[in-house]
């Protein structure tokens with residue numbers, strides 16, 4: 001495990017009846033990097049996301065996330081042997097995500113996600129979408145009571161901070177001018193970036209993006225790359241990305257994990273996996289016996 005590891009997935013298996021969607025998958029993601037999970041349709045990518053974000057309980061396996069330093073992983077075996085979901089030690093914390101409900105994966109472990117199909121609140125304004133994403137700190141500042149909402153100073157301060165954060169993200173996704181318009185009326189590419197900004201308003205340590213470039217034109221894809229590299233550079237947020245658009249994957253990823261039929265078939269830098277005959281064969285739908293031919297073709 002690298003000293004900067006933020007996420008480890010160990011022997012993750014997810015079965016649906018007789019179908020093994022994810023089969024003994026292990027990989028790690030490094031803090032502050034963009035890790036892409038790619039593979040042909042039905043390879044198991046979204047199922048892995050659903051396990052990491054608490055939507056599915058894996059059939060087997062362990063998913064550990066560290067806050068603070070990777071030294072948090074020193075307590076991994078002790079935590080696994082205990083019945084606990086997480087353990088904290090000063091500014092370090094370690095979470096076993098496979099034991100947690102989805103709301104705790106987002107609220108306590110600070111893992112945020114976006115979906116293949118955009119899930120904004122279409123009838124709410126652009127600004128309201130960014131404010132709703134901050135309901136947890138706002139509710140905390142209200143003391144979970146009506147008195148906070150009636151204007152206690154602590155609540156007003158939290159509310160101002162939430163507005164500042166929303167404005168910050170509106171500026172970075174170029175939507176300040178449309179802040180008061182319903183989200184559903186935005187062009188598709190703007191909705192995609194708003195969804196990412198909304199996820200960032202919850203201050204995630206790990207942001208999971210399920211096909212963020214789906215349906216985008218070339219210019220929108222370029223804007224998406226810009227916002228994702230900005231998030232990595234300026235916020236140090238670790239990103240885990242499912243993506244079919246290879247121009248996005250190859251341009252912005254630091255590390256690529258390739259799945260086929262639920263199994264990992266390659267793991268390395270974008271250049272490494274791009275030239276891996278097993279990956280080329282999987283995308284071309286080639287049989288095992290034909291991999292040698294692909295290998296010969298690649299090395300020409």
Ligand SMILES: Nc1ncnc2c1ncn2[C@@H]1O[C@H](COP(=O)(O)OP(=O)(O)OP(=O)(O)O)[C@@H](O)[C@H]1O
Nearest residue numbers: 016019020021039040041042043044045046047048
């Ligand atoms: N809730 C479910 N119940 C039964 N089978 C499921 C369920 N979710 C996924 N599967 C199956 O698991 C396999 C992997 O699906 P998954 O959606 O994870 O693949 P994917 O790599 O994300 O595909 P795509 O790129 O097409 O989105 C598929 O055969 C799918 O039909």
